[in-house]
Amino acid sequence: MKLELSRVVQGRGRLGVLKELGKTGQHSLEVPGCLLHTHLGAVPHLTRDTLHTLSNLPSVTQVTLSNIAEHQEVLEEFKDGFRRFAGLHNTVLYCSLHDPATPCPTGYNTTKTVSVWGSGGRIELTVAKFMALQKTVQPDWYQSMADGETWQSGTSRKRVRKSVDRTLAHLDECLLVHQNSQELEGVEVFGVVEGGDILEERVRSGRETAKRPVAGFCLDGLQTGSMDQALRTQLITAVTKELPEDKPRLLQGVGRPDEVLACVEAGVDLFESFFPFQATERGCALCFGFDVSSDPELAVVELAEEKTASGETRQNGDSNPADQSRMTSFEIDLKDKRHRDDFRPLVEGCGCYCCVNHQRAYLHHLLVTNELLAGVLLMIHNTAHYHAFFRALREALANDKLDVLKRRVLGEGGGQTERNE
Numbered sequence: 222m223k224l225e226l227s228r229v230v231q232g233r234g235r236l237g238v239l240k241e242l243g244k245t246g247q248h249s250l251e252v253p254g255c256l257l258h259t260h261l262g263a264v265p266h267l268t269r270d271t272l273h274t275l276s277n278l279p280s281v282t283q284v285t286l287s288n289i290a291e292h293q294e295v296l297e298e299f300k301d302g303f304r305r306f307a308g309l310h311n312t313v314l315y316c317s318l319h320d321p322a323t324p325c326p327t328g329y330n331t332t333k334t335v336s337v338w339g340s341g342g343r344i345e346l347t348v349a350k351f352m353a354l355q356k357t358v359q360p361d362w363y364q365s366m367a368d369g370e371t372w373q374s375g376t377s378r379k380r381v382r383k384s385v386d387r388t389l390a391h392l393d394e395c396l397l398v399h400q401n402s403q404e405l406e407g408v409e410v411f412g413v414v415e416g417g418d419i420l421e422e423r424v425r426s427g428r429e430t431a432k433r434p435v436a437g438f439c440l441d442g443l444q445t446g447s448m449d450q451a452l453r454t455q456l457i458t459a460v461t462k463e464l465p466e467d468k469p470r471l472l473q474g475v476g477r478p479d480e481v482l483a484c485v486e487a488g489v490d491l492f493e494s495f496f497p498f499q500a501t502e503r504g505c506a507l508c509f510g511f512d513v514s515s516d517p518e519l520a521v522v523e524l525a526e527e528k529t530a531s532g533e534t535r536q537n538g539d540s541n542p543a544d545q546s547r548m549t550s551f552e553i554d555l556k557d558k559r560h561r562d563d564f565r566p567l568v569e570g571c572g573c574y575c576c577v578n579h580q581r582a583y584l585h586h587l588l589v590t591n592e593l594l595a596g597v598l599l600m601i602h603n604t605a606h607y608h609a610f611f612r613a614l615r616e617a618l619a620n621d622k623l624d625v626l627k628r629r630v631l632g633e634g635g636g637q638t639e640r641n642e
């Protein structure tokens with residue numbers, strides 16, 4: 222894995238390409254970018270054929286140990302690794318600990334163990350079990366075992382310090398096993414930066430992790446709902462100063478476009494793409510603008526008109542930010558009655574299969590009658606829209622148009638949406 226940065230502007234983000242990915246090194250991924258979020262290797266609602274009708278798809282597929290751990294015995298018997306097991310071809314496989322789209326109960330980690338939650342309940346992992354799993358999964362890169370239970374604000378300094386210490390100890394143990402196992406030759410490890418909302422612990426975690434032979438860094442415990450963006454920006458800015466320039470930084474659990482933009486400016490390279498899936502599960506279509514070639518002033522007016530027409534008003538303060546199931550201001554609710562006779566596409570000008578062939582009224586009908594096709598069509602559009610947003614973000618960075626893009630994406634200010642009822 223090799224990160225080539227073409228442009229770094231302090232406080233304005235990093236633009237580049239992550240090269241030589243995968244065991245044969247033939248893949249690359251542009252940054253800022255995101256990984257392809259999957260459940261056991263499949264993008265929810267979409268078959269492989271449908272998925273590959275989309276452009277801008279990332280070359281890295283994310284799978285999570287929380288989903289895979291309960292299938293360890295089957296995988297061991299299969300012997301050929303998760304990629305072949307899931308029928309994945311021509312993709313880089315990244316294995317993370319938790320699924321960012323599924324909330325993870327806290328209070329179960331101990332000094333020697335970390336718990337993950339699959340469909341069958343809790344599975345306790347020691348470093349030995351964690352590494353045995355990595356050997357059966359055979360990813361191209363994986364996140365080291367980490368105690369990430371300190372994301373809630375108000376976590377004591379003592380608990381946060383313990384989490385940083387444990388995560389470093391887990392990393393050292395993982396690296397020791399990794400370096401002595403033939404099966405993991407050529408596989409890369411990402412160290413995990415913890416530290417809750419305590420600046421000194423964040424800096425210590427970043428500095429210490431950077432001393433280890435890791436290929437990159439996962440920034441954990443900064444997910445949506447854990448803190449406001451000003452604090453998140455402050456913590457990420459402080460941590461990234463401690464990290465080497467030439468290694469990628471992956472931020473876990475942040476997917477909202479406004480937060481993505483702010484975190485890119487703070488020095489983040491990679492994100493997880495679970496946000497389109499969450500919007501789909503809410504019966505919503507991503508509709509935020511990111512076309513910087515159009516007049517930004519006009520774009521703001523258009524967005525305001527759309528929101529006024531829909532009876533949606535924005536709230537700057539999140540009344541319950543930890544609730545990730547809540548609709549955001551970057552989407553429209555297609556279950557809403559006003560779309561019953563709305564014959565426009567989800568997004569005017571979008572080239573995805575859903576927008577080319579269907580109208581909002583049809584999606585509304587599918588949703589209220591609980592047709593499975595609703596999820597399929599929404600996921601096609603939401604996935605296409607989200608990955609196109611990342612491409613627009615890279616182009617904006619390359620062309621000094623980040624401010625224009627921010628105005629376009631944020632509209633009147635961004636944030637969560639309250640419905641007037």
Ligand SMILES: [Zn+2]
Nearest residue numbers: 571573576602
């Ligand atoms: Zn579309």
